[in-house]
Amino acid sequence: MIARINNYIQRRLQQENLEVVPLKRVAVWLAEEGILQDTLSSPGFPLRRHVWRENIFGASKIGQKYWVVARLKQYEEILDPGDLREIFGLKSRTSLYRKIKQEKIPFIRNRKRGIYFRISELLTWALERKDSEIYLMMQKKYNEIKRESAFPKLR
Secondary structure (H helix, E strand, O other): OHHHHHHHHHHHHHHOOEEEHHHHHHHHHHHHHHOOOOOOOOHHHHHHHHHHHHOOOOEEOOOOOOOEEOOOOOOOOOEHHHHHHHHOOHHHHHHHHHHHHHHHHOOEOOOOOOOOEEEEHHHHHHHHHHOOOHHHHHHHHHHHHHHHHOOOOOO
C-alpha cells in the first residue's frame, strides 16, 4: 500500500508539473482515487500518520505548521513486500525475507522500519540471474502499476 501511495503521488506531481503540494490536497487526491480513504472526523489523518512514520517520500514540514509533499527529481517506482510475495507466490513474510537474504534481492530500507523494492533494480537482478520467468512477472507488475497510476491530464 505504501508503494502504491508513493508511486501515485510522485507520478501525479510529475504529470501536473508541480514541485510542492500541501498534504491536505494530496490526501484528497488519494481519497478520490480510492487509494487511501480519509476520515470524516479528521481529514488527512491517515496520510499524516504515514508521514509521521516517514513512509511518504518527499514529505516535509514547513515551519511548525504545514506539511507538504515535494516532487522527487530521481524517483523510481517501488514495490511493497506484499507485491513481491505475490510475484514469487510465497505465503508468508518470513519466507519472503528468507528468499531476499538467500538470493540477494536488492531492497531499500525505510529509516523507521520496513523495506521497499525499486522495480528497476528488481528487473536488473532478474536479468543478471537469467531468470526470464521472474523478469516477465516483474515487468507485468510494473505495467499494472503504470496503469493504476495513469489518469487523464488535468487542467
